[in-house]
Amino acid sequence: MTERIFISPAKYVQGKNAIHNIGQYVKDLGDQAIVIADETVWDIAGNDVVKYLKKEAIQTEEVVFNGEASKTEMKRITDIAKNAKATVVIGVGGGKTLDTAKAVSDDINGSTVIVPTTASTDAPTSGLSVVYSEEGVFENYRFYNKNPDLVVVDTKVIAGAPKRFLSSGIADALATWVEARSVIQAKGNTMAGGSTTIAAQAIAEKCEETLFDYAHLAYESVKAKSVTPALEAVVEANTLLSGLGFESGGLAAAHAIHNGFTAIKGDIHHLTHGEKVAFGTLVQLALEERSLEEIERYIALYIHLELPVTLEEIKLKDATREEIIKVAEAATIDEETIHQAFQVTADDVADAIFAADQYAKAYKQKVNK
Ligand SMILES: [Zn+2]
Known part of the structure; x- marks a missing residue:
């Protein structure tokens, strides 16, 4: 008989304008963060996330995600995170950005914060990433030893998405x-x-x-x-x-x-x-x-x-x-x-x-x- 196992993120926050409070939750995790979002998402929510983190005196390194949750991209951002001495990795955006943030966080042994800007997949809360080739072909699931430390879902941002x-x-x-x-x-x-x-x-x-x-x-x-x-x-x-x-x-x-x-x-x-x-x-x-x-x-x-x-x-x-x-x-x-x-x-x-x-x-x- 196999054991029953249940895993989950440590904290889940959902509500209208939830991003405005992100600094209060993140400051419990650390004060040096790397924020990852793709080009479009920077305008939609990334800049706001940084603004509300700064309100709580959290330092940020900002990275533009290239669009594919591939090993190469995960490695590229991990190197940036290491150079910035980040201890908190914040992914803002869709499934592939979030999956990449989890991988980077795992590689630097950091805290993981997930800010989905759409409700388009169930990737945000899980302790795994789907890894694709640079051409977008499914390669494998990558499992982590923990789920995200914090998931912040701003329903106002979600309501504005297509x-x-x-x-x-x-x-x-x-x-x-x-x-x-x-x-x-x-x-x-x-x-x-x-x-x-x-x-x-x-x-x-x-x-x-x-x-x-x-x-x-x-x-x-x-x-x-x-x-x-x-x-x-x-x-x-x-x-x-x-x-x-x-x-x-x-x-x-x-x-x-x-x-x-x-x-x-x-x-x-x-x-x-x-x-x-x-x-x-x-x-x-x-x-x-x-x-x-x-x-x-x-x-x-x-x-x-x-x-x-x-x-x-x-x-x-x-x-x-x-x-x-x-x-x-x-x-x-x-x-x-x-x-x-x-x-x-x-x-x-x-x-x-x-x-x-x-x-x-x-x-x-x-x-x-
Ligand atoms: Zn799915």
């Missing part, structure tokens, strides 16, 4: 319960390295419930650039519930299939993480004995949120069986999480990919979308 980011985060978060449930059933292991706790199971279930209740309203809130209770609920679901739920609840087929899609060339690379995960989730549901009613519940929500549900919508309309087999092979390599819940071959996964595509097409025909 709606596509929120819908992508909802898709990533909708995979959480689907994947955790399958890992629990199969008694598989989670990203935390043990079996699922009751706590993680409850969090993953609540994540799903919150999204089906509030995703529509939150999506409209972001269109109106407004912070509402519905948006706060969905931001927490996308970030905290999904983050804890995937890491300590378990990943299975949906994310393995997402990783498989990164292995092929083409326009699919223009899709967000969550958009690929949305389709991956439908594939996982197709691999399981799920009812028509349950599968259609997901398809309907994805369509409402303008998420892709068919191969055509993930830019693979003309994909041949050989190409899909390539995706399926990448999704079923030995290290992949699919094996925590499924005993399937690449051929089974390829069938499920074509089936998921057909289920969505049939649904669209039925409802005339």
